[in-house]
Amino acid sequence: MKQKTDVEKTVRDIRRRTRKQYSAEEKIRIVLEGLRGEDSIAELCRREGLNTNIYYRWSKEFLEAGKKRLSGDIVREATSDEVKVLRSEAAALKEALAEVVMENRLLKKSVIGDGEDGI
Template structure:
C-alpha cells in the first residue's frame, strides 16, 4: 500500500515546527506526524535549497521561460528548413 501523500503546506508546517520548537527533537516531530526521519530531512533539504536559490536572486521561472523561448526558436527554424526541403524534393 503506498504511503500518504503530503501537501506542500503540510511539509512546510512540519519543517517550520522544527524551527519554532527547538526543545522537541526531529524524531519526536516525525513520530507525531507519522513520517520517517529521512523523509523529514529530504523535505528540509528541499526547503533550504529553495531558500538559498531565492537569496541568490535566481528565478527558476525566468530561466524556464528563456529556455522555452530558445526551444521554440529552434523548432521554428527546423520547421522552416523542413518546408524548404520538401519544396526542393
C-alpha cells in the same frame, strides 16, 4: 517460498497506495516546526507519522529553495502542459499582433499617400 514473496509484495503495494500524501503547506509546516527545535526531530516525525529521512530531505529541499530564491536564482523549469499551452498561445497572439500592426501601418501609408495626391 513464492507465496511468502507474493504476500510481502501485496503488503508493500498496500502500504504504498495508502501512504499519506502531504501537501506543500503541510511539508512547510512540519519543516518549520522542526527548525523551531521545540521537540526533537524524532518526536516530531513520530507525531506526524513520518520517516526521519523524509523530514531531512524536505528540510534540505526547503532550505535550498530559500537560498536560491534569496540569491536571485528564480529561474524555474516550465515542464507542465499548461505552461506549454500558454506559451504557444502567447506566441500566436504576438504573431497576430504583429500582423495587425503591419496592416495598420500599410493602411496609414495608403491614406497619407491618397491625401498627398489630393493636395
